[in-house]
Amino acid sequence: MRGRLDGGWRLDDGDEARAAMRETVVVVGGGAAGLMAAGRAAEMGAPVLLLEKLDRVGRKLQISGKGRCNVTHSGGVPELIANFASGGRFLYSSVSAFDNQALVQFLADLGVATKVERGGRVFPASDDAGRVVQALLGYCRRNGVAVRCRAPVGGLLVEAGRIAGASLLSGERVPAGALVVTTGGLSYPGTGSTGDGYRLAEAVGHTVVPPVPSLVPLVVEEGWARDLQGLTLRNVRVRSQADGRVLGEEFGEMLFTHFGVSGPIILTLSREIARHLAAGGGPVRLRLDLKPALSPAQLDERLQRDFARSSRRRFRHALDELLPRSLAQVIVARSGIDAELPLHQVTRPARLGIGETIKDLGLTVTRTMPAALAIVTAGGVTTSEIDPRTMESKLIKGLYFAGEVVDYDARTGGYNLQAAFSTGRSAGEAAAARVRGADKG
Ligand SMILES: Cc1cc2nc3c(=O)[nH]c(=O)nc-3n(C[C@H](O)[C@H](O)[C@H](O)COP(=O)(O)OP(=O)(O)OC[C@H]3O[C@@H](n4cnc5c(N)ncnc54)[C@H](O)[C@@H]3O)c2cc1C
Known part of the structure; x- marks a missing residue:
């Protein structure tokens, strides 16, 4: 029977085919969730057909983590859950049932060794996302999943x-006894x-x-920010504010680009900003603390020391040891102080003003980059209509949702x-159980 899966059964096929199709799990979308769901359902003994609209599976996985695929995080389940802006509680069952350790073991069994990097990020030891895609595809194939590409689904x-x-x-x-929707979100449409x-x-x-776009770069008004394109700042604190309230605050790494700002902490802050702007909220300000480890007084002491050490130096070079050169130039230019002034002539109020700018450099967000350029899409099928243990729809028996x-x-x-x-794992297991009669409801 399995051999026929590639072609798909039709509703006008004979009785034998009809009976077989009632036992088939159809998975719609061959990304991370779909490959896992399909492989697991087949491993549990169900006939499985994976329908993928592009010419190959795993396109987004392939580019994830800049081609290195940050497969998971090394923290415990509570930590994993705490890092979800929405849906964390809903995910508790499925993440507990197949957590990061189980995933790492699963990948190791498929021949993909992993390593833990800075911040607990887990990557394949090979730094090659392609290995993860191939391993998942191999898992599907070995368990008998029929993979059909160029097969876009238009309706259920x-x-x-x-x-x-x-x-x-x-x-x-294409008939199915159970069907798992794993079509992903709205970002990077080229990946399907x-x-x-x-x-x-x-x-x-x-x-x-x-x-709404989440984890998305931000466009800013200030021209000087674009002049800094390519500059990465580590260990900075950024606070986002709008309409008199703080939307978020993050510490870590950010990046200037040709349109504005990006990098891990900007992406994290972007979610609340995107929601705020989508709801018609007022302008968003980013306030950068470039030296969060120093109090204003400590920073001023440092400036005094630097200025005293090279008192004949011109003001244009005042911050060269404290900040990356291009950023130091921006702060010098914004200070209103004559760049050619010798450092010993810089007044105390002027020096304190420089410290204030370093601790509170402002940027105005005009918009987020489009959803197509977001790393993930927030929103989607509401979790209140899905059983968190099985990922089955509470409205339609045999229908499952997994992934983004x-x-x-x-x-x-x-x-x-x-x-x-x-x-994907939970959905694949439950879908297989349903078609195999273990979970007929
Ligand atoms: C650039 C980038 C880097 C990322 N890096 C990381 C990272 O390092 N770590 C991390 O945790 N997350 C990362 N993410 C997010 C992560 O990749 C996604 O959240 C994840 O891939 C979602 O998996 P999914 O299976 O739900 O959807 P997808 O991986 O998007 O797969 C959906 C699949 O469904 C197919 N499909 C869509 N519609 C149909 C249809 N009608 N019929 C048939 N098939 C259809 C698509 O072609 C696609 O193959 C990154 C995202 C991006 C964009």
């Missing part, structure tokens, strides 16, 4: 409150995630929390892929 077939299959954009109808899952879910009655199509999102650090793998 539901009969009497139960999933019956999927219809392809070509018009072909174009929001199809939201439309598929809504068309069968599910509620979709409006998607579900309304969860986390900061950078491997959490998003862990969630895709954990939810």
